[in-house]
Structure formats: structure tokens, C-alpha cells
Amino acid sequence: MNQPHANLMVAVFEQVVCVKINGRADFTSSLDLKKLINELWERGYHKFVFELADCMMMDSTFLGVLSGIGLKFCATSNGGNSALELCNPNPRIAEVLDNLGVAHLFNIRQSSEPIADGFEPLARAPGATQTDVTRNCLEAHKTLMAINPENERKFKDVAQFLADDLKRQEGKKQ
Numbered sequence: 001m002n003q004p005h006a007n008l009m010v011a012v013f014e015q016v017v018c019v020k021i022n023g024r025a026d027f028t029s030s031l032d033l034k035k036l037i038n039e040l041w042e043r044g045y046h047k048f049v050f051e052l053a054d055c056m057m058m059d060s061t062f063l064g065v066l067s068g069i070g071l072k073f074c075a076t077s078n079g080g081n082s083a084l085e086l087c088n089p090n091p092r093i094a095e096v097l098d099n100l101g102v103a104h105l106f107n108i109r110q111s112s113e114p115i116a117d118g119f120e121p122l123a124r125a126p127g128a129t130q131t132d133v134t135r136n137c138l139e140a141h142k143t144l145m146a147i148n149p150e151n152e153r154k155f156k157d158v159a160q161f162l163a164d165d166l167k168r169q170e171g172k173k174q
Contacts, residue, residue: 006055006062008032009119012045020051020119027061031128031136034065046073046083051115053088060155063100064140067147070105087111101148131169138162 006029009020017040019033037048050066058066066084073083085107089097097103141159144151 005029008036008122010036010122011115011118011120012040013118015045016047016049017045018049018051018115018119019122020115021055023054024056024059025062026059027133027137027140030062030065030140031132032122032124033062034069034136036122037069041073047085048073048083049085049087049115051087052090052093055089055093058093058096060144060158061137061140063096063102064142064144065136067100067102067105068140068143070102071143071147074105085109087115100144100151100154102144105147131166134162134166134169138166 005023006025007022008029009022011018011020017037019036040048048069070084084105086093086097087109088111089108094103094108097106097108138159141155141162145155145159
């Protein structure tokens with residue numbers, strides 16, 4: 001079954017940024033997400049809600065990027081509340097968050113009414129190279145391993161492959 005890549009939509013309500021993820025959240029959309037969140041954080045937005053009612057799954061790179069953002073925000077939050085809220089994750093996504101040991105980085109809740117209004121499509125970041133994508137994938141997997149040591153056995157081979165691939169790609173540039 002070929003699932004569609006994620007369609008990311010964004011809405012800003014006062015000081016809250018809502019990101020709606022439709023489809024399959026994977027490494028192809030993680031760079032765009034990271035860029036968006038970092039830019040909005042720099043502009044003073046510090047509360048982010050992810051509407052996941054229509055998100056079928058998240059791959060390890062997307063989860064690693066999201067977890068890295070959650071880790072950064074937890075370090076800067078007041079009162080220990082996460083600045084990232086995951087709204088309406090399906091049972092599969094919730095289970096993966098638990099299994100990877102990253103659920104504590106988020107405020108996870110179910111809502112009977114998904115957030116539906118005011119969303120605009122997120123523009124794709126221009127100029128991302130294959131090296132950028134590989135570096136992002138490697139950072140995401142290193143983040144998952146750093147957050148939970150049990151993830152090392154799950155991702156050490158992937159991380160090694162990505163590190164070797166990144167060295168090869170960077171070697172071609174020189």
C-alpha cells in the first residue's frame with residue numbers, strides 16, 4: 001500500500017501555532033517542519049499544537065526531528081509544561097512515542113473536535129540538497145538515541161549508515 005507523503009498545513013491563532021499533518025510524516029517533510037518551527041520560535045511563538053487526526057504514521061526521522069524540537073522546548077519552558085502539544089494521535093503513533101521513550105516531551109491529548117479552520121499549506125523549503133537531507137536524518141536518529149539509550153540498539157546501524165553516507169557525500173563536494 002503506497003501511502004501519500006505528509007501534507008503539512010499551518011495556522012496561527014494569536015500566540016499559538018497549529019500544524020496539521022495529513023498523510024505519512026516522513027523524512028521528506030521533516031526539514032520543512034524544522035525550518036518552520038525554528039523560524040516561528042525566533043519570532044516569539046512558543047506554543048505549538050500538532051493536529052494528528054489525519055496523520056497515518058511518522059517515520060523515525062520525523063519522530064527524531066519532532067523529539068529534538070520537544071527536547072529544546074522543554075529546556076526553555078516554564079513550569080515544565082511542554083511547548084509542543086500532540087492532538088489526536090492515532091494509537092499506532094501514541095505507541096511508537098511510548099516505545100521510543102519520547103512521549104514525555106509532549107503534551108498528548110485527544111479531542112473530540114479536530115482543529116479544522118484557518119490552515120494554509122506549508123511551502124516547501126527551497127534548496128535542500130541530498131546532503132542536507134542525510135544530515136537531518138542522522139541528527140534525528142542521534143537525537144532519539146540520546147533521549148533514550150534503549151533506542152541505540154534500534155538505530156545504531158541506521159545512524160552508522162547515514163554517517164558513512166554523509167561522509168561520502170561531503171567527500172564528493174571537495
